[in-house]
Amino acid sequence: MTGRVYVRAELADCSRRGRVVIVPLQLLQLLILLQLVLSAVADGICGLDVDKEGCQWEQQTSKLLITGGIVVNADRQQQADVYIEDGLIRLVAQNIKVSDDVRIIDATGKFVMPGGIDPHTHMEMPFMGTQTSDDFFTGQAAALAGGTTMHIDFALPIDGDIAAGYESYVKKAEKSCMDYSFHMAVTTWNDNVAKDMENLVKEKGINSFKFFLAYKGSLMVTDEQFLQGLRKCKELGALAQVHAENGDAVAEGQARIFAQGITGPEGHALSRPSLLEGEATGRAIKLAQFVNTPLYVVHVMSTDALDEISRARAAGVRVVGEPVASGLALNDSVLWDPDFMTASKYVMSPPIRPAGHGEALQAALANGVLQLVGTDHCAFNSKQKAAGKSDFRLIPNGVNGIEERMHIVWDLMVNSGRVSVMDYVRITSTACAQIFNIYPQKGAILPGSDADIIIMNPKGNTRISAETHHSTIDTNIYEGWSMKGNIETTISQGKVVWDKGHLNVERGVGRYIPLPPFGPLFDGLDKLDSAQLKAFRAPVQRAVE
Numbered sequence: 001m002t003g004r005v006y007v008r009a010e011l012a013d014c015s016r017r018g019r020v021v022i023v024p025l026q027l028l029q030l031l032i033l034l035q036l037v038l039s040a041v042a043d044g045i046c047g048l049d050v051d052k053e054g055c056q057w058e059q060q061t062s063k064l065l066i067t068g069g070i071v072v073n074a075d076r077q078q079q080a081d082v083y084i085e086d087g088l089i090r091l092v093a094q095n096i097k098v099s100d101d102v103r104i105i106d107a108t109g110k111f112v113m114p115g116g117i118d119p120h121t122h123m124e125m126p127f128m129g130t131q132t133s134d135d136f137f138t139g140q141a142a143a144l145a146g147g148t149t150m151h152i153d154f155a156l157p158i159d160g161d162i163a164a165g166y167e168s169y170v171k172k173a174e175k176s177c178m179d180y181s182f183h184m185a186v187t188t189w190n191d192n193v194a195k196d197m198e199n200l201v202k203e204k205g206i207n208s209f210k211f212f213l214a215y216k217g218s219l220m221v222t223d224e225q226f227l228q229g230l231r232k233c234k235e236l237g238a239l240a241q242v243h244a245e246n247g248d249a250v251a252e253g254q255a256r257i258f259a260q261g262i263t264g265p266e267g268h269a270l271s272r273p274s275l276l277e278g279e280a281t282g283r284a285i286k287l288a289q290f291v292n293t294p295l296y297v298v299h300v301m302s303t304d305a306l307d308e309i310s311r312a313r314a315a316g317v318r319v320v321g322e323p324v325a326s327g328l329a330l331n332d333s334v335l336w337d338p339d340f341m342t343a344s345k346y347v348m349s350p351p352i353r354p355a356g357h358g359e360a361l362q363a364a365l366a367n368g369v370l371q372l373v374g375t376d377h378c379a380f381n382s383k384q385k386a387a388g389k390s391d392f393r394l395i396p397n398g399v400n401g402i403e404e405r406m407h408i409v410w411d412l413m414v415n416s417g418r419v420s421v422m423d424y425v426r427i428t429s430t431a432c433a434q435i436f437n438i439y440p441q442k443g444a445i446l447p448g449s450d451a452d453i454i455i456m457n458p459k460g461n462t463r464i465s466a467e468t469h470h471s472t473i474d475t476n477i478y479e480g481w482s483m484k485g486n487i488e489t490t491i492s493q494g495k496v497v498w499d500k501g502h503l504n505v506e507r508g509v510g511r512y513i514p515l516p517p518f519g520p521l522f523d524g525l526d527k528l529d530s531a532q533l534k535a536f537r538a539p540v541q542r543a544v545e
């Protein structure tokens with residue numbers, strides 16, 4: 001501490017969020033006035049900048065000691081202290097003694113866990129004639145407030161050019177306030193795409209590529225293009241990801257439902273039922289099996305898709321399934337709400353399914369058929385959603401979730417007794433770090449790991465609302481969700497960025513985390529190549545005999 005006297009004070013709330021700053025006493029009145037002026041002119045995120053530029057929210061130190069908590073990793077939990085210095089975890093042990101310059105955080109009675117990693121987000125994404133509302137700063141600020149300390153965003157190509165798309169996302173992400181990485185979407189196929197995939201993997205730290213089997217006429221690839229992409233992914237040691245819906249059938253369904261006079265958000269669900277997700281999931285798995293390369297199915301929303309994944313995994317196929325928070329927590333009744341603004345906020349693809357699907361996805365997460373939870377955070381405000389007021393096909397597809405995921409999953413999976421706290425860590429953080437090959441830099445509380453940590457008070461209370469969230473959108477699909485358990489503190493890069501309702505984030509400090517190729521899903525794959533060839537030939541040989 002310097003010799004000056006600091007007090008904590010709630011300032012005027014320019015974005016409906018209270019926050020705390022540290023100010024010299026004599027400046028307090030002046031700052032209140034200044035904040036009121038800023039309130040009048042600034043948008044919902046202005047307060048974050050004010051916190052950062054106008055005040056020293058907390059004397060940040062590079063040394064922290066978290067004492068007395070239960071430290072939870074995916075494979076074990078123990079009562080221990082955690083010592084952090086210069087952004088890294090240095091020691092996990094009982095009764096760590098430190099010098100006076102170390103800030104102590106008491107976590108007695110609380111869980112100390114790796115920060116969440118969201119494997120599926122869309123910040124500043126140009127999509128359906130508009131752009132997602134949250135950028136890399138506002139979306140990440142929201143993430144940190146909800147206990148997520150890293151995300152992997154989908155970089156989109158520009159007119160099919162993945163190198164140009166990647167560069168545009170590098171620029172967008174310069175404002176980041178937490179660690180992040182990218183998947184790259186592949187939306188066409190030619191020699192340049194193949195060459196650029198190689199460069200992105202070998203030079204730029206990309207180790208996953210997403211292929212859309214839906215969004216006909218914009219992002220969708222044909223089976224032939226998908227197959228080429230799968231072969232390239234295998235060669236590069238990159239994970240192929242798939243948005244699995246039959247895009248041709250969806251387009252036919254949309255035209256037919258609209259022609260019947262169903263124009264509202266319910267038409268979205270009716271036009272792309274779960275069997276189209278199941279069909280595409282099964283097809284994608286079989287094509288990946290044909291190539292013998294691992295496959296990651298993004299936003300698994302239905303039992304139809306789940307059954308395909310379950311069957312394939314039982315047969316030894318390397319397929320990973322990622323449900324998202326909305327698919328676990330909600331059902332499609334919301335799409336029939338007579339109020340367009342209410343119903344349209346739930347429009348995403350694949351759609352949120354009828355009751356029963358979410359519960360089955362929860363069970364699959366618990367038993368390991370599905371491995372990790374994302375959000376597909378793709379936030380549009382109600383003005384943007386209104387583009388589809390008279391035609392559901394024009395409602396921008398996407399829902400919020402990056403701020404809510406850690407609490408929703410806690411409530412659905414831990415409060416319900418479906419999984420242990422260790423499994424919670426696995427499905428919200430560790431599995432993602434392992435699959436994308438950055439474990440144990442991320443996803444663990446171990447000496448040498450990045451100091452991305454959350455402190456969860458299981459006795460605390462959480463209530464979700466657009467009135468208090470940090471995303472820029474004016475709605476929240478979890479509006480009113482109340483639960484036991486609260487992430488009271490988030491530590492990112494060794495700094496306290498969220499503490500008991502107050503956010504202190506800094507634009508530009510987020511780091512790009514390169515993802516190395518040939519992650520664990522590729523281990524031993526070459527041995528399977530020859531075994532698989534034999535398996536494909538087996539029926540033929542039997543016929544000859």
Ligand SMILES: NC(=O)NCCC(=O)O
Nearest residue numbers: 243348349376378397398
């Ligand atoms: N899922 C969705 O509705 N929007 C984002 C794009 C995608 O992931 O398909």
Ligand SMILES: [Zn+2]
Nearest residue numbers: 243298299349
């Ligand atoms: Zn998708």
Ligand SMILES: [Zn+2]
Nearest residue numbers: 120122376378
């Ligand atoms: Zn998505």
